[in-house]
Amino acid sequence: MSEPSSFLLTEAALRAKQSAKWTAYGPEVLPAWIADMDFALAPPIRAALDARIARHDLGYPMMYPAAGLTELFAERAAARYQWSIEPNQVEFFSDVVQMIYLALLTLTDAGAGVIIQTPIYPPFLQSVAQTGRRAVLCPLVPGNHGYAIDFAALEAACEAGPRLLLLCHPHNPSGRAFRRAELAALGEIVRRHDLLVISDEIHADIMLDERAHIPFASLADDLAARTITLTSASKAFNIAGLCVACAVFGSPDLKRRFDQLPGHVRGGRSALGMVATSAAWRAGDPWLNTVLAQLRANRDYLASFVAARWPAVRHTPPEATYLAWLDCRAVGLSEEPWRFFLRESGVALGQGPDFGVDGHGFVRLNFATSPVILEAILTRMDRALLSVGKSTSAPHP
Numbered sequence: 001m002s003e004p005s006s007f008l009l010t011e012a013a014l015r016a017k018q019s020a021k022w023t024a025y026g027p028e029v030l031p032a033w034i035a036d037m038d039f040a041l042a043p044p045i046r047a048a049l050d051a052r053i054a055r056h057d058l059g060y061p062m063m064y065p066a067a068g069l070t071e072l073f074a075e076r077a078a079a080r081y082q083w084s085i086e087p088n089q090v091e092f093f094s095d096v097v098q099m100i101y102l103a104l105l106t107l108t109d110a111g112a113g114v115i116i117q118t119p120i121y122p123p124f125l126q127s128v129a130q131t132g133r134r135a136v137l138c139p140l141v142p143g144n145h146g147y148a149i150d151f152a153a154l155e156a157a158c159e160a161g162p163r164l165l166l167l168c169h170p171h172n173p174s175g176r177a178f179r180r181a182e183l184a185a186l187g188e189i190v191r192r193h194d195l196l197v198i199s200d201e202i203h204a205d206i207m208l209d210e211r212a213h214i215p216f217a218s219l220a221d222d223l224a225a226r227t228i229t230l231t232s233a234s235k236a237f238n239i240a241g242l243c244v245a246c247a248v249f250g251s252p253d254l255k256r257r258f259d260q261l262p263g264h265v266r267g268g269r270s271a272l273g274m275v276a277t278s279a280a281w282r283a284g285d286p287w288l289n290t291v292l293a294q295l296r297a298n299r300d301y302l303a304s305f306v307a308a309r310w311p312a313v314r315h316t317p318p319e320a321t322y323l324a325w326l327d328c329r330a331v332g333l334s335e336e337p338w339r340f341f342l343r344e345s346g347v348a349l350g351q352g353p354d355f356g357v358d359g360h361g362f363v364r365l366n367f368a369t370s371p372v373i374l375e376a377i378l379t380r381m382d383r384a385l386l387s388v389g390k391s392t393s394a395p396h397p
């Protein structure tokens with residue numbers, strides 16, 4: 001593949017970074033694990049951060065209202081997702097995972113059942129365990145577009161009286177973006193069993209096909225009233241280190257319950273994070289569109305590479321996110337594949353078992369990198385599979 005655009009960073013530039021993705025492993029390893037992208041900052045974000053720093057303006061930021069961000073998010077929700085919300089429903093926090101913990105603590109009692117659809121972004125499992133809530137696991141099952149919700153199993157799980165559904169939509173690690181009909185059926189179950197919903201929609205702006213993201217809370221007012229939607233600019237605009245995320249409270253009652261927490265328990269929002277989020281949502285979309293085109297090309301390249309050369313690896317190309325969830329169970333390795341690929345190919349991947357018991361035998365590959373690095377990652381993995389007789393060495397695209 002060719003290396004066309006200036007937003008792509010070279011391996012040397014990436015190795016000079018201080019963030020986790022490129023420092024956790026040694027210089028011989030290519031990292032495709034944590035969900036950061038290997039792209040240069042969007043120019044409007046960079047300009048806004050530079051300007052703030054040039055003014056030596058890093059004191060306590062204006063918080064209330066969160067410097068125009070609540071209005072900005074409400075405008076974006078209307079324009080991008082046809083989702084009508086009021087700015088006063090929106091509040092800003094440090095990060096989405098923090099919000100999941102705080103929502104579990106304020107909306108449920110100790111020991112309460114929390115529905116989780118596995119395989120799942122690991123903090124979902126950790127937050128429920130660490131807050132003393134009870135995970136009610138509802139594994140996703142094979143469906144027409146990759147993973148699907150097993151509604152009968154979900155209905156059965158609700159008999160145990162869970163209080164809350166922890167939804168990940170679009171879904172990490174599978175990259176599924178649930179269809180309106182699936183969300184509506186989920187909504188029916190939520191109503192019938194009187195559930196609250198925490199909907200983590202942090203990947204909403206990384207839709208890889210023509211479909212638009214559908215916020216769960218946008219389906220109906222009564223479902224919105226049961227839902228806290230969590231999101232941030234951090235995934236789509238690659239600014240996770242700046243720690244700003246937002247929550248949309250679907251009803252005053254949810255907000256009131258949440259507001260019982262003392263302000264300082266929630267933590268602060270970083271000045272630079274708010275500046276970057278504002279720039280991203282005001283002026284970052286042209287950059288995002290370029291990135292999305294690259295992510296689509298990378299997704300398609302990866303899919304055709306896997307199909308051509310690794311017949312034992314099952315993979316449904318993601319509809320959203322920049323994560324590929326590779327089912328290596330039929331490869332016949334005698335160890336977890338992430339361990340095999342790390343040792344044999346020097347590629348660091350997301351470790352399947354971290355995503356729940358049904359993640360055994362899987363790896364998660366982050367393909368948000370330059371075509372050259374993606375090709376190097378796949379070539380390294382291919383050599384390792386060839387060494388155990390599991391690559392066809394057929395020509396790939």
Ligand SMILES: Cc1ncc(COP(=O)(O)O)c(C=O)c1O
Pocket residue numbers: 035094095096097098121168172200202203232234240244245
């Ligand atoms: C589904 C999901 N939620 C939350 C996060 C992390 O969000 P934050 O850094 O705001 O805690 C990620 C990061 O990859 C994610 O994939």
